[in-house]
Amino acid sequence: MVNILVIDDEPSIREFLDIFLRREGYNPTLVEDAVSGIAKLGEKTFDIVLTDLRMPRGSGMDVLRWVKDNNSSTLVLMMTAFATTENALEAMKGGAYDYIIKPFKVDELKLVIARAIKRINLENENTKLRHQLETRTARQRLIGSAPALKDVLDIVERVAPTNSTVLITGESGTGKEMVARAIHSRGLRAADPFVPINCGAIPENLIESELFGHVKGAFTGANQDKEGLLTAAETGTVFLDEIAELPMLMQVKLLRVLQEKQVRPVGANHDTQIHCRFLAATNRDLEEEVKEGRFREDLFFRLNIIPIHLPPLRDRKQDIPLLAESFLVKYCEEQNRNMHGIHDEAMAQLVAWHWPGNVRELENTVERAVTLGQGTALSLKDLPQRVRDVERSNSFSANFEVQEIPEQGIPMEDWLEAYESHLLTLALEKTNGKKKEAAKLLGLSFRSFRYRVAKLGIQNGLDDET
Ligand SMILES: Nc1ncnc2c1ncn2[C@@H]1O[C@H](COP(=O)(O)OP(=O)(O)OP(=O)(O)O)[C@@H](O)[C@H]1O
Ligand SMILES: [Mg+2]
Structure with missing residues (x-):
């Protein structure tokens, strides 16, 4: 519903606009002078103000100035009884969206309002698009403020622009692949392919040909030459996921590839140069796997040049x-x-x-x-x-009571904000969402209360007036 504030000292004009705007499906509010108009603007958000320019108490320019000073997105439409372009021009210069000269025809008024609404819709559309864009980038962003995660983000930033091999460890679902993608997309190879390879998902007898490729006739079913993933990745990033699942024989071959940057396709008698960067991940404890003899120590050292460990969410x-x-x-x-x-x-x-x-x-x-x-x-x-x-x-x-600062420290600002948010919510619950009463309970002015609630994003779908 479009909210329109009408300011005009002439009762007949107010009456006419009231009937007209309602019939057009808008929601008009009517006042008789600039002072009460400005008061209304302070109370509620209007999409459009339709104001007379010359009035006994204050002028349309005062209204316009208030709207601009308060950074309001409300569109101001000036009505002027003086058919002089100077008045209207002055208003447009001051930031009025449009003007209309009295006496006006219904069609003219319709047109001016329709134009304003089109503009408002366009603006809303833009805001929505911008919001979508922001959330889309936010979606790929690694979120976290815990000290442990800050460290991770720090290493990500530092290793991204290098060619170093990174071993990412952590329980299932902690964000290992996300970190790998972040390293890729923040590095020099961002425009090149990111090739994830799940080492646990490829049948053992096919891994070698998947990674290195094969030549025609190398084995039954190899009807033509096939490029391997490591060559296909070109100058991009190869992400070896679930690296602990790699069979022993392949571990040996992979070590050689990492050292020499060359692969030999299955059945071929020559090596091919590769140019990709390697990242690897596992949810197993690789050192333990080495101890148990299930993972080659030399490969572990070769991969573990830069380790990143993602702590569990708990x-x-x-x-x-x-x-x-x-x-x-x-x-x-x-x-x-x-x-x-x-x-x-x-x-x-x-x-x-x-x-x-x-x-x-x-x-x-x-x-x-x-x-x-x-x-x-x-x-x-x-x-x-x-x-x-x-x-x-x-x-x-229960967490709010800190008895002792833990080893890794605590982010005080976050804690204070969380506690503030907690108190505000409790007060709102106690007053059934009545903000004025809740403010009183906390010894805050209503303004200050409202500001904090907005800042901390505490929303209970409450009416702002109560
Ligand atoms: N820090 C984070 N910020 C935002 N989203 C995250 C974060 N960490 C993980 N996620 C999300 O959690 C899901 C799991 O992440 P991801 O696939 O990277 O985990 P993983 O460690 O590779 O898990 P698995 O070992 O099971 O393969 C994804 O949808 C990812 O977007
Ligand atoms: Mg994963």
């Missing part, structure tokens, strides 16, 4: 709210849903759960909640039973 719980919120935005957009945030109790359960499937499990949980949830925010009942039932001994609110 060891960096402060990243959970950040990740959950970003997945909420991602899936709301993808599924065209409109959820404003995550209720506090739901967030507390998300933080309390130990996430054996790590970030992937969290992402799937939020996706499911967005798909099945009915409300305007993600709430407790949208979470799977196992997450809902977990004992909150280690929960968010």
